[in-house]
Amino acid sequence: MENILEIEGVSKAYGQHKALSDVTMCVRRGCLFGLLGPNGAGKTTLIRIVNQIFTADSGRILFDGSLLSAVHQSRIGYLPEERGLYRSMKVGEQALYLAGLKGLGEMEAKRALKYWFERLDIMGWWDKKVEELSKGMAQKVQFAITVLHEPELLILDEPFSGFDPVNEGVIRDELMELHRRGTTIIFSTHRMDTVEELCEDIVLIDRSKVVLSGPLGSIKKxxxxxxxxxxxxxxxxxxxxxVSGYECEKLGQPNGDMVVRVMDRENKGINEFLTALLATGTGQVQAVREILPAMKEIFIDVVKNQRDE
Amino acid sequence: MNKIWLIIRREFLFRVRKRSFLVMTILGPLLFGALIVAPALLSNIQTDTRTILVHDKAMILDFEEGNEDIRFVYIDPNRYSLEESKAMVLEKGEYYALLYVPTGESWDPDFIAAGIAMYSKNDISLKVQAFVESLIKSKIQEEKLKLLGVDPAVVQQSTTQVRVRTFYLEEATQKERQSSTEVKFVLAFISSLLIYLFIFLYGSMVMRGIIEEKASRIVELIITSVKPFQLMMGKIIGVAVTGLLQFLIWVVLSFGIYVLTSQLIFREKFDAARVLAAQRAELDREGSALPMDIDRSIEIIQAIENINFPVVLSLFLFYFLFGYLVYGALFAIVGSTVDNETDTQQMVLPISVPLILAILSMTAVVENPDSNLAVVLSYIPLTSPVIMMARIPFGVPWWQIGLSMVFLVGFFVLAAWVAGRIYRVGILRYGKKYNLREVIKWFSYKV
Incomplete structure (x- = not known):
């Protein structure tokens, strides 16, 4: 099966309020997937449906080719946006309990927990209560708990919020390592730098509908x-x-090189302009690069256009 | 199934390991034991004898010496005036009070009685006052009878000491057992009060646990692994197991204390009770009467030993368990609708009302265990645990107990189902106070 997750025509309403209408999307196995959308667009509802906290009013969801059901819960790891652990329970005991609920045996869970606690350098917190930890420390524990049962699909809601840059790096490295080992990761986030940097495919949801989807590169194009x-x-x-059809603008001359922005008004491509430039015979062309919009701009553009319609 | 077991285990271990559990478990029976033993012990302790100075010119008291608690000391009424006597009480610490019996021109006893007064530095205890009053009353009565020409010996002979012993007839064994309504009263009060307390104690434990999971947001993580209903039932059952363990430890410890006190402190009385029981059986067979002056505490001990504890205890366990389960489900609803404990008041009220109603009508039920009110309330599942325990020591027909049990279990199934439907919606709602009408609507929500 190429797609680990297939969502087909899923709708969900709370009374009069439509949270999701006819959402269709696929997540390729092993992909780093960005689930984007403004607040209240329906992302959390969609994630909760995949996690089987909610059930969809209509449509169907396939996990690894078969209809999503309780047996898949142990193959999904979920880091909710609102993090939470039992405050007065010890870290190690708590992690073992939650791993047990995911279906891990006690020995297995202990081994996995030791592995992750050592990797994240938090072994010393095993017997500490969560209330004794700082917010960032608790986040690290929570991350370990999310990946403990080696889920095939990780769903992370704002995974880097609450981390300092050092720990953010640690978590990012761990995620990349999991990605290399074949884990599919869905990022639900507002941080477009994360998306630009990490995601291969994205889906943009606005006001309960999918408004944009596909590989990040082709969307940018x-x-x-x-x-x-x-x-x-x-x-x-x-x-x-x-040259007719082109507009130029000199942007500046950092370290002696002239940087020019060229706007292709008639959609002819850059070649015609380059030919004319080379014909003038002045200077050496060092680089030609298409300026692609940042994901942030696309996000704002699309959402604004939706609202205007 | 495996997962719900994990939840039950966590709830149980988490609560049992708390220090408060240990403290409650050990102190509970000690306090309870103290509550029962202390009055008995206190009555055994010799209180200080109180000396009362008597200024009795009319010689009404006739140099009576008092009893083991109160001793009368007489002063010469011709040598000392009332004021001097009062000064003696004030100056000397040994006198508890001054009893002053005046005289007048008339020797009419009624006239004298009207002038009798007591003076003391502090308030006079009711016991002392009652003793003095009854003593004077009988002395004056004697005096009047004498004036009427009745021989005091005749008066003495005409009084009879009466104590009615009560028995209940046991259908099954055709035997008579000594019964004591007082002991049943106490048992009924204690057991229904305990049920009431346990339901509130453990029910609110469920509620607080749910609020904790909601407030810490861990609930969202857990319900990606288990169904909300499993989580709710796991918690309710986990707390139930904790409660049962605590209660069983209490029973064992209380029984231990009872045995210990019966062996050490009240050994003589317990032995006497057993000897007496044997004698009584003998005498009953012969059909003869019993000696009159039986110690009251011995009778109580006998009545306690005649209670069918295994039956009372197992019924108590049943009503405790299912009463708690019903209210546990209702407390779970409350827990799921709020974000923090301070907001629970409004929602706890509707479920407290039937429980408080039950405990308020308990007194009436204990006084009249077969009344219509008692029977009806012991069928209604929200009141039956408290009310049934108030009735059981007095004997309840088996079919009534059976019917009440069926209703209670059936209602629990219904309550758990309804609670589960509301709970699954409530645990993911934050930031707003919901009123009862909105909460009821959740029941029909599709999740």
């Missing part, structure tokens, strides 16, 4: 504004050619 950046090494000043 789709939203490209036909803008190019050209770097030219010119010792003396240079003259830019005037």
């Amino acid at each position: 789709q939203f490209a504004r036909k803008e190019w950046e050209i770097v030219v090494r010119a010792s003396t000043g240079m003259d830019l050619p005037v």
